[in-house]
Amino acid sequence: MDVSLLTEAKSAAQWNGPTFGNKTVVDLVLPEMMHLIDPHWYQFPPMNPLWHGILGFVIGCLGLISWCGNGVVIYIFSCTKSLRTPSNLLVVNLAFSDFLMMVVMCPFMLVNCMNETWVFGPLMCELYAFAGSLFGCTSIWTMVTIAFDRYNVIVKVFPLIGLSGKPLTIKRALLWLALVWIHAAVWTIFPMVGWNRYVPEGNMTACGTDYLTKDWFHKSYILVYSVFCYWLPLATIIYSYWFIVQAVAAHEKQMREQAKKMNVASLRSAEAQNQSAECKLAKVALMTISLWFMAWTPYLIINFAGIFETMTISPLVTIWGSVFAKANAVYNPIVYGISHPKYRAALNEKLPFLVCGSTDSPAPAADNKSQASNGTTTAEEKA
DSSP states (O other), X not given: OOHHHHHHHHHHHHHTHHHHTTOOTTTTXXXXXXXXXXXXXXGSOOOOHHHHHHHHHHHHXXXXXXXXXXXXXXXXXXXXXXXXXXXXXXXXXXXXXXXXXXXXXXXXXXXXXXXXSOOSHHHHHHHHHHHHHHHHHHHHHHHHHHHHHHHHHHHHHSOOSSOOOXXXXXXXXXXXXXXXXXXXXXXXXXGGTTSSOEEEXXXXXXXXXXXXXXXXXXXXXHHHHHIIIIIHHHHHHHHXXXXXXXXXXXHHHHHHHHHHHHTOSOOOTTTTSSSOHHHHHHHHHHHHXXXXXXXXXXXXXXXXXHHHTOSOOOHHHHHHHHHHHHHHHHHHHIIIIITSHHHHHHXXXXXXXXXXXXXXXXXXXXXXXXXXXXXXXXXXXXX
């Protein structure tokens, strides 16, 4: 360990001695882990054991819900022949990645919360952080491929903005997913080979990237990583859903005008429903983007606050980044699985006790329904 860092750490501990009784959040850290602890954490007293208990309880609940939710999504999509489509491969991959994230991370955090520190040594700390970053990045980019696939299909159904694309095939979907996993692996392996590093977080029960380093070479990793694993995916998702809603809204307007000319109430098969397709799609888009923002932004803020030193990061603050990021694995199956009409029908058939509300198929459309109304139905199902 660097002598200057050790001296700074000891000075911080001594400075806090009169106030905190010489106890710090680092006191329970294993000796072999000390070289990974940033001097910043020596200024904080031990966390209240109640917070470790709350964190363990919340992570345990999130893990259980995620295992059940993502496990059911994988099961339903895998054993229902009508759902084995190229587009649904993307949804299954998202559920698989989220499932693995909680399988790997939840047990470690529960044990560490009970011990109030990381007890598995430096190697497992590194592997734990690598796995969390890998599965998180994979989930992020899988959501991007889902958004792009929906954009591609719906804009092709409604070529009102001059863009269209080829339907997704099994081979193409597998290629996309392979690229997603490779992309995630490349970015998450960098800290293991010298560009930044994986270290214990402030609460000492989890590990992540070192955002407190003073070296701008290592700080640059977090900046570049945020571009390719947060800003670019977020921009792509917003772009995709914006044009999806625009295309469907234009289609709805076109159909209303056509209905007036033909003097009929509506040409849409879904007119019996309370909301138009554009409203449904707008809500799906808003929910997708909002949940994304809620999941990953707290962790990004903590990382940026660390590298730019804009605020004092306490061990308690680092808890929330972990909780919100892991909560992403819970509501993804709701947004991308349960919101799928055909998935709900299959779920009602195989596991009816999990279904709330009606899953009846819509009534057959009238004979004078236009071909464009078929496109609207496709848009609703894809969204």
